Amino acid sequence: MLDAIGIFVVAFQLFIFGYFIILNGTYTIFTFVAMRRIRAHSATASLKSLQDITSGAYHKPVSIIVPAFNEVHTIVASARSLLLLQYPEFEIIIVDDGSTDDTFEELRRAFQLAPLKKPLRTVLTHTPITDLYMSVRHANLFVVRKTNGGKADALNAGIDASHYPLFCCVDADSLLEPDALLRAAKPFVDDREVIASGGLVRVLNGCVVRDGMVEEIRAPKKGIECIQAAEYTRGFLSGRMAWNAFSSLLIISGAFGVFRKDLVLAVGGYYPTVGEDMDLVVRLHRYCCENNLRYKVVFVPEPVCWTQVPSDLRSLLRQRSRWHRGLVDTLWRNRTMFGNPRYGTVGLFGLPYFALVEMLGPAIEFVGYLGFVILFLLNWVDPEFALLFLVVAVLWGIWINVAGVMLDNLVFRRYRDLRDVLKLSLYGSLEFLGYRQLLAAERLISTFQWRSGWGQARRQKIESEVGEKREAET
Amino acid sequence: MIGIAQIINPALLRIILLRVIEVMAAFLVVLFAILVVQKLAIERRERHLKRLRLDYLRRLTPPYSVLPPPHTDIEFEAMGVALADRIRTGTSHERRELQQIVRRFAVDTFYERRARGRSWTRRIGAMEALASFALPESRPFVIARLQREKDQRVLSKAVVALSLVAGALADLELVTDMLLTLGSVSSKFNEFVYTNCIRSLRAADHEGDYVQALKSAKADEGMPWPLKRDMIEAAGKAGLAAARGIIASFYRYSGDALMRVTCLRALGNLEGLGQIMNEALMDDDWRVRAVAVRYGFQGGADAMPLVKRALRDENYYVRLNAGVTMMKFGANGFQALCEEAEGPDPFAREIAYYAMNAVPADA
Secondary structure: OHHHHHHHHHHHHHHHHHHHHHHHHHHHHHHHHHHHHHHHHHHHOOHHHHHHHHHOOOOOOEEEEEEEOOOOOOHHHHHHHHHOOOOOOEEEEEEEEOOOOOHHHHHHHHHOEEEOOOOOOOOOOOOOEEEEEEEOOOOOEEEEEEOOOOHHHHHHHHHHHOOOOEEEEEOOOEEEOOOHHHHHHHHHHHEOOEEEEEEEEEEOOOOEEEOOEEEEOOOOOOHHHHHHHHHHHHHHHHHHHHHHHOOOOOOOOOOEEEEEHHHHHHOOOOOOOOOHHHHHHHHHHHHHHHOOOOOEEEEEEEEEEEEOOOOOHHHHHHHHHHHHHHHHHHHHHOHHHOOOHHHHHHHHHHHHHHHHHHHOHHHHHHHHHHHHHHHHHOOOOOHHHHHHHHHHHHHHHHHHHHHHHHHHHHHOOOOOOHHHHHHHHHHHHHHHHHHHHHHHHHHHHHHOOOOOOOOOOEEOOOOOEHHHOOOEEO | OOOHHHHOOHHHHHHHHHHHHHHHHHHHHHHHHHHHHHHHHHHHHHHHHHHHHHHHHHHOOOOHHHOOOOOOHHHHHHHHHHHHHHHHHOOHHHHHHHHHHHHHOOHHHHHHHHHOOOOHHHHHHHHHHHHHHOOHHHHHHHHHHHHHOOOHHHHHHHHHHHHHHOOOHHHHHHHHHHHHHOOOEOHHHHHHHHHHHHHHHHHOOOOHHHHHHHHHHHHOOOOOHHHHHHHHHHHHHOOOHHHHHHHHHHHHHOOOHHHHHHHHHHHHHOOOOHHHHHHHHOOOOHHHHHHHHHOHHHHHHHHHHHHHHHOOOOOHHHHHHHHHHHHOOOHHHHHHHHHHHHOOOHHHHHHHHHHHHHOOOOO
């Protein structure tokens, strides 16, 4: 009996140890791969090459689609920031998804909207469009009003109302940097195989915003926001850059992504799920592989989209739960791609990684923490080994997060003040002391609730100092 | 005590873990050191470069004789960026004067040295700078680099550099050869390069060479259709009126709808649609009709009945473009739209209402 328990305990410890090595080893490899790729990318995406795009015929026009549901606090600032984008030819389509607050009234007041009786060609599935408006002040600003159908539904309506061959989806609570669209759309004119590109999403909390523009970049004030800022930096710069290198990028953030419209129409647009952004990218991979199309889905590190992150634990847990449910849903609906060589590196490498590490990771981690405590209490773990292992785990975790912040600072240098960089590094180091475990537990619970909906979001008003504004519930 | 320690020697495990901790701690210290050094030293260099660049930008105004010559790499770099900026935005006269400064201070030689360097990131930056100067004297160097360079990313910058100084048919042929070897560059990139070529050839009074290249492309069966389309598109964008004839012959010669669309767009830009307007408006492919109808007003009053008929086309885009074009026919067009707005066809009625309300007359 004791032998059986012994074998089980050894197997359990080896499994957890192996998982830990694979997880952190992957993150470390990703950091080094990202370092090389970002350096190469920075060399090719120079200021001169952007000037070429703005100066001549060397661009493709873009429709920016902004789905908005009860975004009264953020929508006008967001639209103003979009109007300031440096891009030769673009239109902004705000889709009011049946808001019950004053979102539309705010827009009407701010931009002098006039009704437009343009007949629309409906290709994608969405709830009926009730009205179409055009700004009298800005000829490239349109507002589509429709009955409520969710974010994916609103995006589909926006695509149907758009005119240009590329479209860019932007969250209503996000701000784009003036050259963000130029940088995100550049791969489409450089390389005919690019079908989708995503940019870097950074944390807006703590920054100084004026007239829809981020004027001063500062680290957030609250600890929970700082940890997320470090997490975003690592996730986007190391994670997505490395997936890019392995041609297996499965996520383009819903907050900011550019897509080729013809292909999105071919796959039927967005699917109504909480993870509609990942779902679309996976279906694009699938469609192109099944039709033997040469294609690229790319992550571009410089175009920056600033977004608000939750500043309280409840909203954060809700957001992560939603992300996890989206992930499970997408993986489940595309399960035929798993390990299937027909889908190239995405099928053989990307999806299995996401399933084993991202989807099942919380369960494995949680079992690991719980098992470790039980074994420790039963005196079945050598205390010295346990302590040394814990130190290795914490140091490795800190290294990965600090490397992410360093990577950002080596190439982009957004945070001008050394104190901000050190603050992010410090909070990044604290991620492994409670924060990660809490999120793992929430994600584990979400795994069993993946059919439920979006839930309510909390928004801060985008104004001068976002970090200091009191939260307003929508 | 049971667990991993049962299968691995506990002493060995302890030593391994201690070593790993030492390495991790050392790595962490190195990371923090890089972070701080980067913030304090490298960013200071960048600030210095920015200051120098702004200083050169301020001084790059006539008379240029008071400009101090650069000595260090950072001064050359700052002056190069400032000169590139000024050349890009200056008038043709200013551009010539600034190009002389590039030569006088050997800024081009500095970048040519860099363009031969070992690091591809440096080579790419240098090639881009040389392209910005658009010095005809750099042409032999750029051609030599094109023949030796192996890195595709640097090659694409070199192609752009050559397109900006192209002076003869041979340059155009080399550009085409390079575009064929460059893999997956987009049509927009090709179009951009050919547009540059046309402008450079025009400046050298060799515009006819581009028309000649289009004729050769038409005769060349081996040349991919997409590249031929990009050449035609560029001719339209750059306003190469001399190419109207050859583009019209491409239109008739091709059974490919996309080629017809390209030719229509180019001829539309060159205002040379006259002869083929009517057949384009009756084309079997809706994409051809949609483009033709956009330029329908170039066909004058004769084309108006066909455009009006397009209001009832089976395709949404053709109908929409027809509505917008009708407004460009002035009072007659407006009158025709009013009739359609009262007519029996619901599609034509809808489009007519939209065009009359949303499109300014003679838009």
